[in-house]
Each structure stands twice: as structure tokens, then as C-alpha cells.
Amino acid sequence: MIAIALNITIAMVIIAALLNVYRLIKGPDAPDRVLALDTLNINAIALIILLGITLESRQYIEAGLLIAVMGFVSTVAMAKYLKRGSVIE
Amino acid sequence: MMSRLGFPQPYLSLTLFLVWQLLSDGISGGSVVLGAVLAWLIPQITRGFWPQRPAFIKPWHLPGYLLRVLLDIVSASVTVSVLILRAREPRSAFISYPLQLEHPLAITILASTISLTPGTVSADVSDDNKTLLIHALDTDDEQAVIDEIHRRYEKPLLEMFQ
Amino acid sequence: MSAVAEYTIAVLLLVGGFFTLVGAIGLARLPDFFTRLHGPTKATTLGVGAVMLSSVVFFSSRGEGVGVVEILITVFLFLTAPVSANILAKAAMHIGVGTTGQTRGKPWDQ
Numbered sequence: 001m002i003a004i005a006l007n008i009t010i011a012m013v014i015i016a017a018l019l020n021v022y023r024l025i026k027g028p029d030a031p032d033r034v035l036a037l038d039t040l041n042i043n044a045i046a047l048i049i050l051l052g053i054t055l056e057s058r059q060y061i062e063a064g065l066l067i068a069v070m071g072f073v074s075t076v077a078m079a080k081y082l083k084r085g086s087v088i089e
Numbered sequence: 090m091m092s093r094l095g096f097p098q099p100y101l102s103l104t105l106f107l108v109w110q111l112l113s114d115g116i117s118g119g120s121v122v123l124g125a126v127l128a129w130l131i132p133q134i135t136r137g138f139w140p141q142r143p144a145f146i147k148p149w150h151l152p153g154y155l156l157r158v159l160l161d162i163v164s165a166s167v168t169v170s171v172l173i174l175r176a177r178e179p180r181s182a183f184i185s186y187p188l189q190l191e192h193p194l195a196i197t198i199l200a201s202t203i204s205l206t207p208g209t210v211s212a213d214v215s216d217d218n219k220t221l222l223i224h225a226l227d228t229d230d231e232q233a234v235i236d237e238i239h240r241r242y243e244k245p246l247l248e249m250f251q
Numbered sequence: 252m253s254a255v256a257e258y259t260i261a262v263l264l265l266v267g268g269f270f271t272l273v274g275a276i277g278l279a280r281l282p283d284f285f286t287r288l289h290g291p292t293k294a295t296t297l298g299v300g301a302v303m304l305s306s307v308v309f310f311s312s313r314g315e316g317v318g319v320v321e322i323l324i325t326v327f328l329f330l331t332a333p334v335s336a337n338i339l340a341k342a343a344m345h346i347g348v349g350t351t352g353q354t355r356g357k358p359w360d361q
Contacts, residue, residue, distance in 0.1 A: 002309075005261035009302070012268035016275035016295075023278050023287075031343040032284055038335055039278055039291040045324065046271055046299045049306045050264075058310060061320045065112075068324050072331040075339070082342040111319040162329075166270055166297040169289055173277035181286050181350075204333030205296070210288050211333070212340035224340065226289045 002053075010050050017043045034078045041071030097136055102128040150249045157241075161206045168208060172227050179227040183212070186221040186235055189243060193218070195250040202242050209234065256312040263305035270298030284348045285340065292336040300325045 017040060024036035048064040096102045109124035110116050172179055190196050196218060200211040203223060213222040228234055277290025303321045311317045 001257050002260050002264075005264045009264040009268035012272040016272045019272075019275035019279040029284060029343070029346065029348045031339050031346065031348055032287065034342075035284075035287060035291060035339055036278060038339075039275065039295055042291070042295050042299050042328065043271060043275070045328075046267065046302045049299075049302050049321070053264075053306055053309050056313075058315065058318065061306075061318065061324075065320055065324050065327075068327050068331075072327075072335060075335045079335070079338040079342040083338075083345045108323065111323060162293070162297060166294050169277070169293045170270065170273040173273055173281065173290055173294070178282060179286055181283075200337060201330075201333040204292055204336050205329070208289070210285070210292060210336050210340060212285070212337065212344065224285045224288070226286055 006050065006054060010047070010054075013043055013046050013050065017047075030082055031079070034075060034082070037078075038071060038075045041067055041075075045071075096129065096132060098132040101132050105131055150245060154245050154249070157245075158202055158205065161241075165206045165208070169226065172208070180229065182225050182228055182231060184209075184223045184225055184228075184231045184234055186223050186238060188214075188219055188221055189239075190246055190250065191218070192250050195246050196221070199242055199246055203238060206242075209238070252312050256308060260305045260309050260312075263301050263308065267298045267301030267303075267305065270294045270301065272298075274298060283350045284343050285350060288336050288340060292332050296328055296332040299328060 020036045020040045020043060024033055024040065027033055045064045045067050048060050048067070052058055052060045106124045106128040109127055110120055113120035113124075188196060188199075190199060196214060200214065200221060203209050203211040203221070208226045208228065210224045210226075211221055212224050214220070215222075223234070223238075225231075225234055271294070274290040274293070274295030277294060278287050281287045281290065303325045307318045307321050
């Protein structure tokens with residue numbers, strides 16, 4: 001039961017990640033690419049959690065936390081670079 | 090002199106301390122000490138970024154507000170899913186929302202709420218903190234969106250902060 | 252593991268996967284940047300939240316304690332998603348990203 005749902009969910013998240021990669025390559029503008037990277041980050045967190053459930057282990061959750069924090073900081077940094085031309089003024 | 094060494098942001102310090110306890114595996118002597126150090130140090134370092142201490146007048150209204158926002162997030166996601174999966178082009182619009190809130194923290198909370206709830210993303214605040222620029226994904230009636238936001242979210246925030 | 256817990260976990264997983272996928276579809280097929288902003292901020296965030304919740308139910312029903320870290324990640328994502336969207340919208344307005352012809356109103360330029 002859980003195994004079937006888990007496989008379907010993993011497939012859906014991977015398709016979602018591929019769609020994000022499509023937007024990342026296609027653009028057309030820089031903010032689109034940053035947004036695609038940000039969404040890709042969130043999908044990576046989902047995949048890590050799903051991996052944790054598949055392997056019945058909680059060791060990987062800390063990696064999800066790190067990706068969440070780093071992803072937010074990098075998104076803000078890139079958006080700030082696009083807006084101002086520099087990250088730290 | 091004492092005030093410079095104290096806790097300029099008691100709520101922030103408390104939150105940091107509690108989050109640190111939750112992050113470490115179980116509460117131990119080490120995590121309590123390190124949590125206390127972080128709870129003291131981080132507000133000291135970030136002191137310059139907080140222009141004024143956030144002032145809740147009625148903090149006990151906050152849980153109810155958060156619960157309503159949480160339910161709205163679920164309905165918002167369903168609404169947006171329907172819009173995304175439908176074939177026709179969305180009729181999007183930029184809307185200028187006149188703010189009645191004055192406190193910066195209250196405006197931040199309102200803007201975040203708007204971004205997470207049905208069909209709207211807050212894009213910018215004007216320099217004088219009087220107007221909020223909102224992008225609505227699919228709407229026919231700008232005034233209806235403004236009234237809805239005012240009724241559902243700004244009224245409770247006004248009660249909480251003013 | 253009880254049957255109720257199993258059904259809950261399966262439903263939460265499927266709901267989470269569905270919303271994540273819908274967010275990505277929105278990102279891929281909506282016409283301009285500002286409409287694309289809506290999918291990831293709402294649908295994807297809720298999708299990952301549901302997946303996290305299923306993980307919390309999964310490990311607590313196995314008697315391994317409540318996963319506080321998952322809840323913290325979820326809260327963090329819900330707090331940061333609107334901020335990322337806001338700052339990206341500001342950057343896009345500054346650059347002057349185009350909107351579709353159907354969009355009413357204009358972004359500011361200040």
C-alpha cells in the first residue's frame with residue numbers, strides 16, 4: 001500500500017523536477033531561471049524525504065534542512081544580484 | 090550599558106532557543122548551553138537590522154489567524170491547481186492595494202499571507218508604506234480582490250497591532 | 252502499523268506528489284513570469300508540506316518519535332516561500348520582464 005503510493009509519488013516528483021529543468025533551460029529571462037532553481041531545490045527536499053521513507057531511515061532529513069536553508073539564501077542572493085548588480089553592498 | 094548586554098528581542102531569543110533544542114537530538118546539557126549562547130548572540134549581531142521592536146497589542150489573536158491562513162493555503166493550492174490545469178489563458182492583473190496597516194512587521198505578515206493565499210502574490214510595497222502591489226493570477230474584478238483581502242486578513246491584523 | 256496510519260500516509264504522499272507536479276506544470280506552461288510565480292509559491296510548497304507530514308506520520312507510527320525536524324523544515328518553507336516570491340517579483344519588475352497581453356494594470360517602476 002505505502003510502497004505503491006511511494007513509487008507513484010517519486011515518479012510525480014521526478015516529472016516535476018524534469019519540468020523545472022525544462023523551464024531552467026528555456027528561460028527566457030533570468031528571474032525565470034532563478035525561480036526554476038528555487039523550485040528544483042524544494043523538489044530535492046521532497047525527494048530526500050521520500051528517500052528517507054523508502055529506506056526507513058531518518059538519517060537523511062538533516063540534508064533536507066540544509067538544502068532548505070541554502071536554497072532560500074541562494075535564491076535571495078541571486079534575486080538581489082539581478083536587482084542591484086551586487087550581492088553585498 | 091546593561092541594555093546592550095541584555096536581550097534586545099526577547100521573543101526572538103526564546104524562539105531561537107526552542108528551535109535549537111528541537112534541532113539537536115534530545116535536550117542535553119550541551120544543547121541548552123549552546124542554545125542559550127545562540128539566543129543571546131544572534132539578536133546582538135542582528136540588532137541593527139531591527140528598526141524597532143515588534144509590538145503585538147493582542148498576541149492571543151495570532152493562533153486563530155494562523156489557523157485560518159493554513160486552511161486558506163490548502164484552498165489556495167486547489168484553486169491554483171484548477172487554474173493551472175485549465176486550458177484557457179489566465180486573466181491576470183496588477184492591483185494596487187491601499188494599506189491601512191502602518192507597522193512594518195504587520196505589513197510583512199500581510200504581504201506573506203497574500204502570497205500564500207488564493208490567486209495573489211504580493212510583488213512590492215511603495216516607498217511610503219502606503220500601497221501594496223499585488224499580482225492576481227486570474228480575476229475579473231480588482232475591487233472584489235481588494236475587499237476580500239481587507240475583510241479576511243487586514244481586519245484581524247489591524248486588531249492585533251493597533 | 253495500523254491500517255488508518257497506512258491509508259493516511261498513502262493519501263498524504265499522493266496529495267503531496269500531485270501538488271508538487273501541478274506546481275511544476277504551472278511553472279512550465281503558464282505564459283509569463285508573474286503568472287509562473289503562482290505555481291511554485293503555493294502548490295509546490297503545500298505539496299512538500301504534505302510529503303513532510305506523511306514522513307512524520309510514518310516514523311511516529313513506527314514508534315520512532317515525532318519528527319520535529321520535518322515540521323521545522325515545513326515551517327521554514329512556508330515562511331520563506333512568500334519572501335522568495337516577493338524578492339523575485341521585485342527583481343523581475345526592475346529588469347522589466349514582459350507580461351502577456353491579457354494582463355491588466357502595470358507594474359510600478361520606482
